[in-house]
Amino acid sequence: xxxxxxxxxxxxxxxxxxxxxxxxxxxxxxxxxxxxxxxxxxxxxxxxxxxxxxxxxxxxxxxxxxxxxxxxxxxxxxxxxxxxxxxxxxxxxxxxxxxxxxxxxxxxxxxxxxxxxxxxxxxxxxxxxxxxxxxxxxxxxxxxxxxxxxxxxxxxxxxxxxxxxxxxxxxxxxxxxxxxxxxxxxxxxxxxxxxxxxxxxxxxxxxxxxxxxxxxxxxxxxxxxxxxxxxxxxxxxxxxxxxxxxxxxxxxxxxxxxxxxxxxxxxxxxxxxxxxxxxxxxxxxxxxxxxxxxxxxxxxxxxxxxxxxxxxxxxxxxxxxxxxxxxxxxxxxxxxxxxxxxxxxxxxxxxx
Amino acid sequence: xxxxxxxxxxxxxxxxxxxxxxxxxxxxxxxxxxxxxxxxxxxxxxxxxxxxxxxxxxxxxxxxxxxxxxxxxxxxxxxxxxxxxxxxxxxxxxxxxxxxxxxxxxxxxxxxxxxxxxxxxxxxxxxxxxxxxxxxxxxxxxxxxxxxxxxxxxxxxxxxxxxxxxxxxxxxxxxxxxxxxxxxxxxxxxxxxxxxxxxxxxxxxxxxxxxxxxxxxxxxxxxxxxxxxxxxxxxxxxxxxxxxxxxxxxxxxxxxxxxxxxxxxxxxxxxxxxxxxxxxxxxxxxxxxxxxxxxxxxxxxxxxxxxxxxxxxxxxxxxxxxxxxxxxxxxxxxxxxxxxxxxxxxxxxxxxxxxxxxxxxxxxxxxxxxxxxxxxxxxxxxxxxxxxxxxxxxxxxxxxxxxxxxxxxxxxxxxxxxxxxxxxxxxxxxxxxxxxxxxxxxxxxxxxxxxxxxxxxxxxxxxxxxxxxxxxxxxxxxxxxxxxxxxxxxxxxxxxxxxxxxxxxxxxxxxxxxxxxxxxxxxxxxxxxxxxxxxxxxxxxxxxxxxxxxxxxxxxxxxxxxxxxxxxxxxxxxxxxxxxxxxxxxxxxxxxxxxxxxxxxxxxxxxxxxxxxxxxxxxxxxxxxxxxxxxxxxx
Numbered sequence: 011x012x013x014x015x016x017x018x019x020x021x022x023x024x025x026x027x028x029x030x031x032x033x034x035x036x037x038x039x040x041x042x043x044x045x046x047x048x049x050x051x052x053x054x055x056x057x058x059x060x061x062x063x064x065x066x067x068x069x070x071x072x073x074x075x076x077x078x079x080x081x082x083x084x085x086x087x088x089x090x091x092x093x094x095x096x097x098x099x100x101x102x103x104x105x106x107x108x109x110x111x112x113x114x115x116x117x118x119x120x121x122x123x124x125x126x127x128x129x130x131x132x133x134x135x136x137x138x139x140x141x142x143x144x145x146x147x148x149x150x151x152x153x154x155x156x157x158x159x160x161x162x163x164x165x166x167x168x169x170x171x172x173x174x175x176x177x178x179x180x181x182x183x184x185x186x187x188x189x190x191x192x193x194x195x196x197x198x199x200x201x202x203x204x205x206x207x208x209x210x211x212x213x214x215x216x217x218x219x220x221x222x223x224x225x226x227x228x229x230x231x232x233x234x235x236x237x238x239x240x241x242x243x244x245x246x247x248x249x250x251x252x253x254x255x256x257x258x259x260x261x262x263x264x265x266x267x268x269x270x271x272x273x274x275x276x277x278x279x280x281x282x283x284x285x286x287x288x289x290x291x292x293x294x295x296x297x298x299x300x301x302x303x304x305x306x307x308x309x310x311x312x313x314x315x316x317x318x319x320x321x322x323x324x325x326x327x328x329x330x331x332x333x334x335x336x337x338x339x340x341x342x343x344x345x346x347x348x349x350x351x352x353x354x355x356x357x358x359x360x361x362x
Numbered sequence: 363x364x365x366x367x368x369x370x371x372x373x374x375x376x377x378x379x380x381x382x383x384x385x386x387x388x389x390x391x392x393x394x395x396x397x398x399x400x401x402x403x404x405x406x407x408x409x410x411x412x413x414x415x416x417x418x419x420x421x422x423x424x425x426x427x428x429x430x431x432x433x434x435x436x437x438x439x440x441x442x443x444x445x446x447x448x449x450x451x452x453x454x455x456x457x458x459x460x461x462x463x464x465x466x467x468x469x470x471x472x473x474x475x476x477x478x479x480x481x482x483x484x485x486x487x488x489x490x491x492x493x494x495x496x497x498x499x500x501x502x503x504x505x506x507x508x509x510x511x512x513x514x515x516x517x518x519x520x521x522x523x524x525x526x527x528x529x530x531x532x533x534x535x536x537x538x539x540x541x542x543x544x545x546x547x548x549x550x551x552x553x554x555x556x557x558x559x560x561x562x563x564x565x566x567x568x569x570x571x572x573x574x575x576x577x578x579x580x581x582x583x584x585x586x587x588x589x590x591x592x593x594x595x596x597x598x599x600x601x602x603x604x605x606x607x608x609x610x611x612x613x614x615x616x617x618x619x620x621x622x623x624x625x626x627x628x629x630x631x632x633x634x635x636x637x638x639x640x641x642x643x644x645x646x647x648x649x650x651x652x653x654x655x656x657x658x659x660x661x662x663x664x665x666x667x668x669x670x671x672x673x674x675x676x677x678x679x680x681x682x683x684x685x686x687x688x689x690x691x692x693x694x695x696x697x698x699x700x701x702x703x704x705x706x707x708x709x710x711x712x713x714x715x716x717x718x719x720x721x722x723x724x725x726x727x728x729x730x731x732x733x734x735x736x737x738x739x740x741x742x743x744x745x746x747x748x749x750x751x752x753x754x755x756x757x758x759x760x761x762x763x764x765x766x767x768x769x770x771x772x773x774x775x776x777x778x779x780x781x782x783x784x785x786x787x788x789x790x791x792x793x794x795x796x797x798x799x800x801x802x803x804x805x806x807x808x809x810x811x812x813x814x815x816x817x818x819x820x821x822x823x824x825x826x827x828x829x830x831x832x833x834x835x836x837x838x839x840x841x842x843x844x845x846x847x848x849x850x851x852x853x854x855x856x857x858x859x860x861x862x863x864x865x866x867x868x869x870x871x872x873x874x875x876x877x878x879x880x881x882x883x884x885x886x887x888x889x890x891x892x893x894x895x896x897x898x899x900x901x902x903x904x905x906x907x908x909x910x911x912x913x914x915x916x917x918x919x920x921x922x923x924x925x926x927x928x929x930x931x932x933x934x935x936x937x938x939x940x941x942x943x944x945x946x947x948x949x950x951x952x953x954x955x956x957x958x959x960x961x962x963x964x965x966x967x968x969x970x971x972x973x974x975x976x977x978x979x980x981x982x983x984x985x986x987x988x989x990x991x992x993x994x995x996x997x
Contacts, residue, residue: 056617056932056979056980057932057980058619058980058981080570081570082568082569082570083568083619085568085620085621086617086619086620086981104617104619104620105619105620105621106622118570123621126622145665234788234789235788235789286841287837287841287842288837288838288841310890327891328837330834330836330837330892330894330934332900332934333892333893333894333933333934333935334893334933334935334937351893351937
């Protein structure tokens with residue numbers, strides 16, 4: 011090897027670098043305006059969540075749409091997604107932020123920070139939303155005009171899903187690091203706690219039916235070391251006027267820990283998963299006085315959603331939680347419609 | 363902390379006092395350490411990537427993670443320099459790649475893996491053996507074996523050395539060594555310490571717009587003290603003893619996608635000791651050894667909870683007792699008969715786990731060596747908790763069919779018993795797991811020429827490895843994850859290695875090129891709906907290449923290392939989270955000179971010269987361009 015070759019090689023090693031490209035902003039589009047958004051959590055700790063878009067008309071799915079449109083990943087654990095006006099809100103749990111993006115183009119508009127462990131987003135008006143913060147045991151009040159947290163409201167342990175009747179917002183306190191059996195009521199005008207009422211252990215999801223009754227699904231208690239100490243979950247019907255439990259349906263075995271209570275658009279049929287990890291879909295009428303004994307849809311599901319457009323049932327199977335999961339669609343009569351591949355751990359749906 | 367320093371001081375004093383006590387004043391160069399005979403024999407048919415003495419001279423403070431990064435067919439992944447690092451060889455996992463310390467498997471019985479960041483390269487003469495060799499070393503030696511052994515020779519009399527490196531990000535590495543070699547007694551005392559703020563800058567490409575940030579919560583400090591002694595009892599017998607103590611305190615950084623401040627802390631304490639009795643008489647060698655391996659680890663993270671919904675404070679305490687007896691007898695001029703026996707007891711306790719296991723294994727083999735032809739055949743049997751595992755045979759052949767041109771072939775059966783965490787973790791531990799196992803083989807041709815002034819080795823090898831009962835943690839009812847034997851894995855690949863070293867008058871040149879292609883994919887899976895079939899295994903690059911070149915003149919050395927690692931998938935179906943391919947170039951200049959009887963080395967190094975942003979675990983950046991200055995004094 012002569013000296014010129016050596017010098018050239020050394021120079022190429024020392025100064026080799028890639029030219030930086032200047033990103034060109036994409037023009038806004040409306041291609042994601044109507045359809046189903048699927049929040050995929052992504053691999054825990056070392057992964058990023060992703061956002062998928064299911065087109066009802068073409069029955070096709072587009073994955074990683076946020077990355078595609080913005081050139082950056084969503085962040086660690088995309089927990090849920092919500093929409094207010096023409097903005098979607100991506101709640102990124104472990105990244106402690108909410109990304110605000112244009113609902114039609116998915117172009118990022120803003121980032122709301124200051125959370126510890128944001129889980130679910132609930133708009134109480136066009137310019138105000140509540141966000142449950144699982145670790146801090148608070149609900150953050152977010153100004154949607156300025157995209158900032160204006161205050162926090164102390165609630166129970168591990169706040170999760172919310173529902174609203176008039177100016178009362180009901181927060182399920184799922185237990186967090188311990189056990190909680192309460193629902194916190196927040197006045198959405200004053201942003202103050204109006205009161206709490208007791209339900210079963212570790213309530214995780216809530217629905218309001220057509221008659222105004224409050225339905226609350228409690229997971230029960232899991233003792234991973236000794237399942238003999240488990241406490242079975244409960245489905246409770248609560249009177250909206252005095253918050254007393256009018257019906258309590260206890261699941262048959264101690265190790266039943268249901269999750270993901272959903273409701274059809276008419277508010278007459280409830281759906282839930284028999285387990286938060288690999289559960290089957292069960293269904294019951296709001297007039298039922300007993301829990302169903304057989305599954306409405308057999309499978310091993312992690313997510314559940316009901317499309318208000320036609321009551322189609324969306325479920326997901328995350329397989330081994332380290333590869334793209336399947337989203338299964340069923341008609342309201344449990345007939346299989348189609349299956350698409352979403353991102354890693356599809357966890358929640360937003361129907362638009 | 364005071365206790366640890368006291369412990370360290372006692373270990374050092376042990377060596378010093380022992381030296382004072384020994385009366386022998388003869389000055390004879392002698393072999394002080396047993397190189398595991400099983401390892402030496404394995405040169406037939408298998409490739410050993412050895413420490414380049416020049417490279418170790420140039421970067422005397424490198425960790426094993428840094429050293430292995432430039433080895434062939436090896437992939438190292440780590441969260442940051444100094445943080446937990448694991449390696450995989452030829453498509454095998456970290457748990458399927460064994461680390462040996464003077465013949466004893468160091469892989470944690472609890473986790474199945476070894477942390478490369480806690481293995482300083484300068485304590486030993488590391489050697490990497492490529493390919494399956496469970497027949498010789500037992501469970502876990504499927505993809506390859508990293509062997510840590512003492513230098514097999516020391517200079518007569520007293521010697522000492524001191525090394526100090528100052529590097530970017532407030533990194534300080536110190537080494538101290540004192541050796542004595544006499545007719546009846548040898549000793550080597552080594553101390554190293556390594557600490558760093560590790561607050562390197564990186565470009566966060568995941569924010570809009572991209573920002574330059576400093577790595578947070580990645581600081582670490584650790585030290586090692588090692589005392590080795592060797593007594594010659596008489597003409598035929600000697601005893602070796604070694605104690606190795608290591609303590610590390612490390613912050614664990616967050617993924618840069620996680621905005622919350624990292625708080626996790628990882629503390630490790632290791633105590634390893636061994637005692638060997640060696641007997642050599644005429645045509646027979648016997649080595650009887652005992653080792654005690656102890657590890658104590660805690661992982662604390664107040665932002666996470668355990669299954670009891672308490673703040674995460676995980677403790678792992680593992681103790682292993684290993685007894686070995688090896689014998690080799692020369693039969694005639696060309697044939698050698700080797701036998702080995704090992705009894706091992708592992709016990710783990712701490713958070714979420716409590717259990718033990720025992721293994722008893724025996725091996726026997728014949729070794730044939732003639733000038734142009736070498737061959738061996740070995741068989742191993744192992745009882746795992748009183749259950750007989752399938753017999754593990756190994757056979758190899760090497761022939762010189764043209765002058766300096768060789769061909770070799772080997773085949774063997776390999777296995778890995780599940781780790782104690784796999785079996786006893788609460789919840790989810792699976793006592794019904796079967797060992798991973800499969801056949802492994804390689805064919806190679808190579809050219810090897812050695813003269814006084816020149817050394818050339820060019821080798822091309824093709825290998826194939828299959829593994830049944832591949833263990834993977836999969837979710838079960840109520841979200842409880844559990845390990846199961848779910849996959850069949852097929853791995854095949856090609857290794858190319860070329861080493862050239864030449865001395866021309868007062869000039870010295872050396873070059874080294876390693877390139878590998880590794881096709882490691884899932885052949886079958888019992889996970890319903892699994893899309894990983896046909897996909898490359900996670901964290902296994904298909905392509906890797908390294909290049910190193912050194913030029914020396916009158917004590918000056920100029921060295922460069924080039925590393926290319928191909929893209930890596932981190933999801934089982936290969937769909938997302940690919941780590942992009944990256945190249946890293948390091949350069950260094952060193953000068954050695956004598957000041958009377960003292961040898962001085964100054965080394966200046968620039969690492970990652972092109973300031974390449976790269977990651978080996980998604981969203982855990984590695985440092986850009988950084989510098990180090992090292993002084994080493996040897997007397």
